[in-house]
Amino acid sequence: MTDFTLSCPIPLDQYPQILLAHGGGGKLMQQLIEKMFFPAFKTTNPSPPHDSVVVNLPTSKIAFTTDSYVIHPLFFPGGNIGSLAVNGTVNDLAMSGAKPLYLSVGFILEEGLPMETLWRVVKSLQETALTAQVQIITGDTKVVDRGKGDGIFINTAGIGIIEHNQVIAPQSVQQGDIILLSGDLGRHGIAIMAVREGLEFETTIESDCAPLAHLILEMIEAGVSVHCLRDLTRGGLASALNEIATSAGVTLKIDETVIPVREDVQGACEILGFDPLYVANEGRFVAFVPPNSVETALEIMRAHDQSSCIIGQVTGEGSGMGLVTVKSKIGASRIVDMLSGEQLPRIC
Amino acid sequence: MTDFTLSCPIPLDQYPQILLAHGGGGKLMQQLIEKMFFPAFKTTNPSPPHDSVVVNLPTSKIAFTTDSYVIHPLFFPGGNIGSLAVNGTVNDLAMSGAKPLYLSVGFILEEGLPMETLWRVVKSLQETALTAQVQIITGDTKVVDRGKGDGIFINTAGIGIIEHNQVIAPQSVQQGDIILLSGDLGRHGIAIMAVREGLEFETTIESDCAPLAHLILEMIEAGVSVHCLRDLTRGGLASALNEIATSAGVTLKIDETVIPVREDVQGACEILGFDPLYVANEGRFVAFVPPNSVETALEIMRAHDQSSCIIGQVTGEGSGMGLVTVKSKIGASRIVDMLSGEQLPRIC
Missing domain, CATH: 3.90.650.10 (PurM-like C-terminal domain)
Known part of the structure; x- marks a missing residue:
């Protein structure tokens, strides 16, 4: 598990802000994924990074949901966009009586976002996932040009399993x-x-x-x-x-x-x-x-x-x-x- | 199934553009969901609209993936953000050797987006899903204020089933x-x-x-x-x-x-x-x-x-x-x- 007392794993003197290339599919995106996302979201799932992740579910009756989070401001008393993005989707699964297991996280970052801000949100995503007992197992990062986004938008989709016979609807x-x-x-x-x-x-x-x-x-x-x-x-x-x-x-x-x-x-x-x-x-x-x-x-x-x-x-x-x-x-x-x-x- | 020759199901003289309230959780959002999204994405899944959707998978070994789409321009020769959002996620599932079954769709719309543009993208999402033989079964709509987005961003997450024993990785x-x-x-x-x-x-x-x-x-x-x-x-x-x-x-x-x-x-x-x-x-x-x-x-x-x-x-x-x-x-x-x-x- 990540040591959350650590500072941002991307050197801030070198990359103080998100650049368009952080979403370009090349070296900078790879650095972001390997240095920040993988260690933070490290899970017990043995499947290595790939276009999609493979998991064996304990049952085949599942709940599936998605929400995007565009909250402004990103940080507020009692939470931030990261904790919201985990809890919101976990709660949507719970409303079908499902036990939430896995989340995906899709970031849409605005060019110029302070790297430190992204790191704080990533830490919160993982801390909240630990509390909610879900694993973040797949993700995506896109960067839009300055003025075409608003700092960070996050989408999470979630899969939960249903282990009872009630129809909660x-x-x-x-x-x-x-x-x-x-x-x-x-x-x-x-x-x-x-x-x-x-x-x-x-x-x-x-x-x-x-x-x-x-x-x-x-x-x-x-x-x-x-x-x-x-x-x-x-x-x-x-x-x-x-x-x-x-x-x-x-x-x-x-x-x-x-x-x-x-x-x-x-x-x-x-x-x-x-x-x-x-x-x-x-x-x-x-x-x-x-x-x-x-x-x-x-x-x-x-x-x-x-x-x-x-x-x-x-x-x-x-x-x-x-x-x-x-x-x-x-x-x-x-x-x-x-x-x-x-x-x-x-x-x- | 939707008749794609039909014109936009939201009255354009009344709502020519997306308003903030289309993402506000109230009547306008409900209208958008019930008149545009439900008929377009109508599936064989019997589960009624709820916070999350419940499905029975034929197997419990699955692939899971997500991608956000921020392509500019929204329409281009050979496709648009809608066809891309289906094919991109279907292809990520396929790269694990999975048979894609279900997609979620999360919209982040910019206030002022022409309603007709949204309708064209929604039609394309559904047409492409039909071709790719996947069902769009859950979704979310957010609207950001003018100048804080860029028309339409789409996130899709996908679930596929794996029916063979190869480890494709x-x-x-x-x-x-x-x-x-x-x-x-x-x-x-x-x-x-x-x-x-x-x-x-x-x-x-x-x-x-x-x-x-x-x-x-x-x-x-x-x-x-x-x-x-x-x-x-x-x-x-x-x-x-x-x-x-x-x-x-x-x-x-x-x-x-x-x-x-x-x-x-x-x-x-x-x-x-x-x-x-x-x-x-x-x-x-x-x-x-x-x-x-x-x-x-x-x-x-x-x-x-x-x-x-x-x-x-x-x-x-x-x-x-x-x-x-x-x-x-x-x-x-x-x-x-x-x-x-x-x-x-x-x-x-």
Whole structure:
């Protein structure tokens, strides 16, 4: 494993910045791969570097996903584009109940990017992969000319294996299912916004960016019947619930008064004019479980985050309409739609 | 399947260009996914849209790879960023002897991109996937602000299955292996350069961009013993051979006089000061096979491209050095190194 206390393995006096040739398929790209990427992402996989990597999976039922990350700024309280690129893709696999195993990483670097910045991101990718227990086994590097990118964009694709027989997807949602939320809302979006706008609070608001797979697998292993899962990223809780309600053709009744939002996040939302229901998260999910699985599910979720709670239920009212209704703090009930327009560009 | 004669499914009078909100996780992104991507990439996979897609593979030995595509210009004679993004990743899987099955597609779009351009690329992605017999089963869309990208960047990751017992990789290369080349060199690089520089030739030079998996699988099925394969992209033939020579610790002796280069490509290389050995290709590969497999291999390769030929051999001389020596047209022998510096930025 890489010693992360080491400094950048590319000599910074010689190559202080990324050049176009670092993506050109020649000597400089080879140096970057062999000196920086291979040692950092060294895995137990015996397959040597090649155009594609060969692995033997323990099962043949898999989940597959991809996400690109274009977050601005690259570093923020609680994470950076590297930790986000691992956790985001790991979490998408976890939402199918898969055990994440392997990631690919594709870099699109802008000419002139400080080499030291790339190294910090690479270290974070690997540290986060270690925590999430996934291996980065294949990758690609492209460099675009100055002014045609923005520092670093990262794509990760992931493969996970499914070792149970549950179908965790919107079509498994049933009337009477209880909707659980895994923690407080809005920290990722507000953390990014605070950095961008130079907002200062009494304490720094940190992103909730975190891997969720182990929590999900713990629930499945404990016998929780999981009908559907969705992590709350762009568009926030409101958009995620609307997607599921539409796919499943059901109505979801949510109680806004129980949804945990930290006081500083709530305050920032009021200043910025945001509704926490629409603000992005990177370490939160909703789970749809039948009533007899709620107790076990909540117990496990609360061991990870004690603010996990029941936020609502699936009802038969307005069946097939795909509605989400929210009982607000003043007792009134309103329909909550998907995010309309753009709230926070480049949040992930 | 999509009817590709149809016009763009997003109303162009309403949304002539990509907006930031098309990547925001809300209604516009949903419209783009449901009206454009789902119908175009409709597959036989029964799994509904979710954070990750679940598939059952016929075997558990797989190949996995990723590439990002930042080619400029987006459209060129013989292809575009969409066909390239399918063929490039399919070919990387094929180089491990895998049968490509599934692709992910991640778009990074620049605000202001004409919607019609995106639609043309999406159609090409799907048409090329049909030809290459792979399914695009998961994806992601991000939008960056104007001036922070360059129209369209695409990442594809791919999964293929390996249904044979050959280890097709540099470590299988042996002394005495014959090196075969699957066609003429340099067309992709020169096609791109001609468009960028506004060069005009008597006939248009078209990129060699093409899927290679079926040709490779045909060779394996015919009993050809394939020791190593490498497709010739950035850095060209010279860089690919150097990578293999270094990994395998062998010397490769190449005969430049037999390497097929079309006359117009050779002429363009002379004008531009390029060596065809270093120019990028997108539908060419080298195969390392033992002498008793040469006849069958060449027969199959020539049925696809009659300019396929033997270009050299693996020797024991200078063992462990990773050298590539080339006998030139004037009879002298020289060492050919990896590409140094950057020849053609953003060629793929």
